[in-house]
Amino acid sequence: MQRKYPNLCKPIKIGNVNFRNRMFSAPMGGTDITADCTIGRASTAFYELRAKGGAASVTVSECVVHPETEGSHMYHLDLQTVGSLSSFTYTADAIRRHGAIASVELSHSGQYAGTYLTDKDKKHSLAQWGPSAGVRPDGLEVKELTEELIADIVAAYGNVAGLAKRAGFEMVMVHGGHGWLINQFLSPYFNHRTDKYGGSLENRVRFAREVLDSVRKAVGPGFPIEFRMSGSELFEGGYDLAEGVEIAKLLESQIDLLHISAGTYQRGFSITHPSMFVPHGSNVYLAAEIKKHVSVPVATIGGLNDPAMMEEIIASGKADVVEMARALLADHELPRKVMSNRDEDIVKCLRCFTCMAERAVTSTRRCTVNPFIGRELDGTEVVPSSQSRKVLVAGGGPGGLEAAITAAKRGHKVILCEKSDQLGGILKGEQAIPFKYEMYELGVTLGKLAKDAGVEIRLNTPVTKEYAETENADALIIAVGSEPLIPPIPGLAGDQVIVVNDYYLEMDKVSDQVVVLGGGLAGCEAAIHLAREGKTVHLVEMRTELAPDANIRHRPILLAEIDKSTIQVHTEYKGLRVTEEGVVCVDKAGEEHLVPGTTVICALGQRARRNVVEELIDCAPYVAQIGDCVCASTITTAIYQGYHAALDI
Ligand SMILES: Cc1cc2nc3c(=O)[nH]c(=O)nc-3n(C[C@H](O)[C@H](O)[C@H](O)COP(=O)(O)O)c2cc1C
Numbered sequence: 001m002q003r004k005y006p007n008l009c010k011p012i013k014i015g016n017v018n019f020r021n022r023m024f025s026a027p028m029g030g031t032d033i034t035a036d037c038t039i040g041r042a043s044t045a046f047y048e049l050r051a052k053g054g055a056a057s058v059t060v061s062e063c064v065v066h067p068e069t070e071g072s073h074m075y076h077l078d079l080q081t082v083g084s085l086s087s088f089t090y091t092a093d094a095i096r097r098h099g100a101i102a103s104v105e106l107s108h109s110g111q112y113a114g115t116y117l118t119d120k121d122k123k124h125s126l127a128q129w130g131p132s133a134g135v136r137p138d139g140l141e142v143k144e145l146t147e148e149l150i151a152d153i154v155a156a157y158g159n160v161a162g163l164a165k166r167a168g169f170e171m172v173m174v175h176g177g178h179g180w181l182i183n184q185f186l187s188p189y190f191n192h193r194t195d196k197y198g199g200s201l202e203n204r205v206r207f208a209r210e211v212l213d214s215v216r217k218a219v220g221p222g223f224p225i226e227f228r229m230s231g232s233e234l235f236e237g238g239y240d241l242a243e244g245v246e247i248a249k250l251l252e253s254q255i256d257l258l259h260i261s262a263g264t265y266q267r268g269f270s271i272t273h274p275s276m277f278v279p280h281g282s283n284v285y286l287a288a289e290i291k292k293h294v295s296v297p298v299a300t301i302g303g304l305n306d307p308a309m310m311e312e313i314i315a316s317g318k319a320d321v322v323e324m325a326r327a328l329l330a331d332h333e334l335p336r337k338v339m340s341n342r343d344e345d346i347v348k349c350l351r352c353f354t355c356m357a358e359r360a361v362t363s364t365r366r367c368t369v370n371p372f373i374g375r376e377l378d379g380t381e382v383v384p385s386s387q388s389r390k391v392l393v394a395g396g397g398p399g400g401l402e403a404a405i406t407a408a409k410r411g412h413k414v415i416l417c418e419k420s421d422q423l424g425g426i427l428k429g430e431q432a433i434p435f436k437y438e439m440y441e442l443g444v445t446l447g448k449l450a451k452d453a454g455v456e457i458r459l460n461t462p463v464t465k466e467y468a469e470t471e472n473a474d475a476l477i478i479a480v481g482s483e484p485l486i487p488p489i490p491g492l493a494g495d496q497v498i499v500v501n502d503y504y505l506e507m508d509k510v511s512d513q514v515v516v517l518g519g520g521l522a523g524c525e526a527a528i529h530l531a532r533e534g535k536t537v538h539l540v541e542m543r544t545e546l547a548p549d550a551n552i553r554h555r556p557i558l559l560a561e562i563d564k565s566t567i568q569v570h571t572e573y574k575g576l577r578v579t580e581e582g583v584v585c586v587d588k589a590g591e592e593h594l595v596p597g598t599t600v601i602c603a604l605g606q607r608a609r610r611n612v613v614e615e616l617i618d619c620a621p622y623v624a625q626i627g628d629c630v631c632a633s634t635i636t637t638a639i640y641q642g643y644h645a646a647l648d649i
Contacts, residue, residue, distance in 0.1 A: 004341040005307050007314040012056075012321065015221030015256040017170055019056040019101055019321075022314055023335040026325040027061030027105040027173065028303055028355075029077070031363050031374075037064075037078035040088035042438060044094050045376035046365060050328055051100035054335030056321075058095045059226075060088075062107035063164070064155040069129040069149055079163040088431055092168035103171035104164045104224065106157055106215070110181030111142040111190065112266055129199065131184050131207075138268075141430040150197065150207065155179075155434050158214035165219050172223075174215060174255075179264030182208050186229070188248055190239040201243060201555050205250045206559075212254040217526055226257040226299070229512040231286025232272050234263040241286060245293050252294045259299040259323065260287035268581040270557045273326075274303035276435045278353040281309055287304045288318035299323050303351065305330070307343045321596070324383040329355050329367040345452075347445055348438045354636055358552035367441060368636040371402070371643040381519050382647075389649060392417070392473035393455075394463035394616060397425020399627030399638030400479030401446035406646035407475070408453035415456050415471065419462035423447035423479075425481050426606070426628070427635075432504035433529045439635070468619035475649045476620035478613050479642060482606035482628035491578030500526050512536060515583045515597030517575050519546040523603030524558055530601070531565040537597045539599055540585055572593055606632035 003009045005092040013228060025047075030042035039060065050058045079088055088104070095102035109115060111130030128136065133144040161172050176182035184190035185207040191198050197206050215225055229248070232241040239247070248258055263284040272281050278526075283302035291298040300319035304310055305327035313319050327334055330349035337346050339571030347369050355373075358366040363555070365374035372380045388411045393404045396418030404416040424430055424443025431440035451457060461467075468476060498506045500522050510645050512535050516527040519541025527539045539546070539562070544570065546562065547555055562569065573585040573595065582596040603627045609629045617623055624645035627638030 001008040003336055003339070004343065005043050005311040007248050008307060008311045008322070009339050012297065014152050014171070014222035017101055017224050020099060021054070021056045021335060021339065022321045023055055023310070023330050024299065024321055024323040024336065025050040025055040025058040025100075026323040027059040028325050028329065028474055029061030029105075031365050034087075034217060037076060037081045037629045038084040039077060039091045041079065042365075042374065042377050043194065044087070044091045046373070047091055048094035048098065049332045049372065049376050049380060051095040051098035053099055053328065053332035054330060054339055054645070056335070057101040057103050057171060059103040060169075061105045061394045062175065063104050063160060065106050065108055065160045066153045069145065069153060070108055075617045076107075079160050079167070085163060085167055088164065088167035088456040096168065096170070101171055101338060102169045103173050104169045105158055105175050105228070106164070106173040108181035110184045111136060112179060116142065117263065130181070131193055142363035144193075147195065147521065154207070154210045154214045157211045158218040162218035162450060165223065170224070171226060172219065173226040173228055173259065174211060175228050176208055177261045178227045179230075179233075179266050182211060183230060183233070183264065187233055188231065189235070190310070195254055200247055202250065205247055208247075208251060210249065216254060224256040226256070226259050227251060227255040228259040228261060230262050230264065230272070231283070231290055232472075233267075235267045237275050238264070238267070241289055243607050244286065245290055248290045248294050252296045255296060257297050257299055257321065258290065258294060259301065260290050260319075261301050262286055262467055269300040269553070270313040270560075272302075273353075273356065274351070275353070275436075275554070275557045277472055277557065280304060280306060281313070284313055285320055291317070291319060297321060301325070305334070305348050307338045307346070326351065326355060330369045332370070332372070335524050343447070345449060348441060350438050350442065350635075352635075353551055357553040360552060365545060366636065369639060371640045382406055384409075384411040385649065387473035388412055390471075391415070391477065391646075391649060392471050392620065393479060394468070394612075395425065395478045395479035395481055395629070396423040396447070396457070396459075397479060397481045397627065397638060398442060398446060398635050399481075399642035400425070400477065401443070401450050402639045402642030403477045403479060403626060404450045404455045404625075405446065405453050406643050407477070407649060408450070408455045410646065410649070412649060413474070414449060414455045415458060415473070416459045417461040417463045417467070419460070421459050421637060423457070423459075426501060429504055432507055433525060435529070436525060442635070446643075464617060465615050465619060468616055473620050474625075476616060477642070478616050478623065478625040478629055478643050479627050479638070480609045480612045480629045482604040482632040484602065485605040485607045486602060487604060489575050489577060492600075494578055494600075496580065496598060497515065497578060497600045497602055499603050503601065509599065510535070511598040513597045513604050514538070514599045514601060515540060515595050516601045516603055518603035518605065519543070519569070519571065520603060521547045521558075523601070524550075524562060526601055526603055527567050528558075528561050528565060536597075537565075537567045538582075538597055539569045540575060540583060540595055541569070541575045542574045544571055546571065608632050624648065
């Protein structure tokens, strides 16, 4: 078979171990850790799904090595607690039985111990240890590690690596990046020691070298050690790429795979986890530069999800391996689809940060576009129904499409009706905003998957009561979505006003002076886009804050984008009337202001199409209502409800 992406699909030998392709599943963790620090069953199932999806290696994340100085160990995996070895063994087994190499990430948070606690107040009862004493930005005191404690930690890395090998792991990843302990030693920003572990670069690298020696002694020659490091810390005072190259050169003799990530969790979250506002592959340059100076294989990571881009990275020698985290949440079968030339079927990550936000807020695994994530134990195979039914789906947005695909996979005869001439629902509106293009693509991909699954798609077909009754389906899934909220503000029906959902249809009408009315998520993102287009943008919001409903990971990044743009923000401004000169608003003191602009983008929210639901509610024996037509909400809700409505038929 001629593989479309031959370099990506090519096996690689690292140490004495053969990997089936170049697509590795990067560590993703911090959830489903039992009270005694073992891997919960749901996590084992999560990692297993990655292996089943075709990744060459699956790294279990973060296992603490030295709880005595880590502080946050009650929320970390710990191979040294009673009973944990068996959980690690079952997990390694679950990964290996699908042909992937099982790896485990060995980690120490150092002065940032406690970061992952959902109850941040608990941090105050923990001990924070770093290379140097100091006070963290959140006011917590950091104690300097003594040489005795350093020796203990170094020994602990070896001990835990040995246990991981005993549990059946065939590789270990030493986490030396993202601002955690090893990174803190490498960094001139965190490390102010004057002993042999501080000062010169050789001294700052010493701790990492001792750790790697200790791990090597425990696992023996040929056992692959992957070292994850940030190619550059990418903040003022941290080490830069030139030093990153030197660090890599000093370490390469002790490792088998150099994994080049970027930035630090605490001081550059959206660099380490590239947000939708930066181009895909924005960190590849770091790996590419370092690769020129070392002879060990190099891996790259960060916002990668396009097989063509990943193929080019490997073909052009920028890296030997590509690693993905979020892309494999969105579609755990991505590697498999690449291997079988089915890349058009890949459901791409939206970089919406639902995953990381849920992890931080509820300690659960979630993905907007993949209903299985976090629920793998509930079953990931769609089981055919014992009886094939006629299913009518009203609405071709993400929820309706997910329902239709799942129902068709269960063997039902599915008709999906969409009232407009295109699938995708509300996602259609995202096609004109480059950093949200993947949301639009989601609708396109789901549409293709629905057709491939045998769904009969009828465009330009609104489902009315009469229509549904004539179809006489056994099951009706109402997924008719929401419509823009347009309050009775005088002038809002004017020609210069464009509803944000229709922006993609009326882009040419937008003048150079724009008022975006509504500072929710859609309004903020539209404003950022328009400012990037060189327009003068005023953003008007009635509430005190912008996008209060955005998730806790995306929101700060969104606000930072607004801060660094030219957008003029007016919070606590209420729109009174729209005129040819702009929007007349009233502030909280009751004073009127003209916010100038010759185009107005109306982004005042969405309202569930309850009238359609009410019309259709009695039109079949089984009726489910899903997504925005229940209550204007998220893509996550629509997809999840769509999937389950189909399972419930
Ligand atoms: C839900 C989630 C959990 C993560 N947990 C860890 C972790 O425990 N250890 C770690 O080193 N990196 C962790 N990461 C970072 C990823 O390994 C990766 O470096 C980052 O997400 C950038 O890759 P991506 O753009 O492919 O997602 C996590 C990322 C996500 C999305």
